[in-house]
Amino acid sequence: QSALTQPASVSGSPGQSITISCTGTSSDVESYDFVSWYQQHPGKAPKLMIYEDIKRPSGVSNRFSGSKSGNTASLTISGLQAEDESDYYCCSYVGGSTFVFGGGTKVTVL
Amino acid sequence: QVQLVQSGAEVKKPGASVKVSCKASGYTFTTYYMHWVRQAPGQGLEWMGIINPTGGGTHYAQKFQGRITMTRDTSTNTLYMELRSLRSDDTAVHYCARGGVITGPTSFALDIWGQGTTVTVSS
Numbered sequence: 471q472s473a474l475t476q477p478a479s480v481s482g483s484p485g486q487s488i489t490i491s492c493t494g495t496s497s498d499v500e501s502y503d504f505v506s507w508y509q510q511h512p513g514k515a516p517k518l519m520i521y522e523d524i525k526r527p528s529g530v531s532n533r534f535s536g537s538k539s540g541n542t543a544s545l546t547i548s549g550l551q552a553e554d555e556s557d558y559y560c561c562s563y564v565g566g567s568t569f570v571f572g573g574g575t576k577v578t579v580l
Numbered sequence: 581q582v583q584l585v586q587s588g589a590e591v592k593k594p595g596a597s598v599k600v601s602c603k604a605s606g607y608t609f610t611t612y613y614m615h616w617v618r619q620a621p622g623q624g625l626e627w628m629g630i631i632n633p634t635g636g637g638t639h640y641a642q643k644f645q646g647r648i649t650m651t652r653d654t655s656t657n658t659l660y661m662e663l664r665s666l667r668s669d670d671t672a673v674h675y676c677a678r679g680g681v682i683t684g685p686t687s688f689a690l691d692i693w694g695q696g697t698t699v700t701v702s703s
Contacts, residue, residue: 471642473624504688508625515675515696516617516625521689559625563688567630567639569615574624 471564474499474572481578482550490575492543492560498570500541504563507536507545509556510574516559520545547577555579582606584676584694591700592666600697602659602676609657610634613679615690616650616661618672628674631659634682666701673698 475493482488492505499505505523508516518527520536523543533548543562547554560572587601602614616628629640631650638650649662659676673696680686 502688506687506689508690510625515693516677516690517693518689518691521687521691525687527689527691561625561627561690568641569627569630569688571617571625571627 471498471568471570474560474562474570476558476560476572476575478573479576479578481580482547483580484550484552486550487546487548488550488577490545490547490558490560490577492545492562492572494541494543494562494570496541498541498562498564499538499543501565502563503538505536505538505543506561507534507543508559508561510559511556519558550579552579582678582692584678584692586674586676586694586697589698589700591702594667594701594703596666596701597662597664598666598699599660599662600674600676600699602661602694604657604659604678607678609652610654610682612681613686614650614652614659615677615679616659616674617677617690618674619696620669620672623672626672628661630679632682633659663699666699668701670699671701 507520510516523538524536559574610633631638633652651660676694677690678692680688
């Protein structure tokens, strides 16, 4: 199972919106409504930000939203803040009780 | 509160084995799937496998088949991940993470993570 494809980096100015894409195949991202997104600050464990493509856990800012079209899922951060500067990873269920992560995207707040 | 506490850092020689533990607390251990995920230095997250703490059933990423064993001890709410025939490229931080509920609709999301265990493989 190959890793999902994410851009290596995305940047934006404070207050702007940015979108991170996560591209899979018809066998993973497109076949299941089970894409999740994780934020990871340096030296820290990942934190769940979005699950089931579009749902937000309690306690996660509503500036974070998820969407999906075909084999590409996306994470949008609205009203970008300095604290959003981090690495972001997507993850998809791929069937057979197995999962795959994306390569990760570094978000820089200019 | 819900938390996962992992064992301490390990240094191993190539060819050796390592066994990392993950103790769960604050919830019913047998209610949720558990995952192991690793991250090599400067690299991304890599899914290793999943275990059902109720029956002990496992599924591993193809990359680790034959080299990995995930087990659990329901009497102590502890998970274990053993990786054998270690190589230098197994040097990574290894995380345990709570997955979806075992019965009923499940989210397949990893919502609670351990603090990570660094495994260093070096001669």
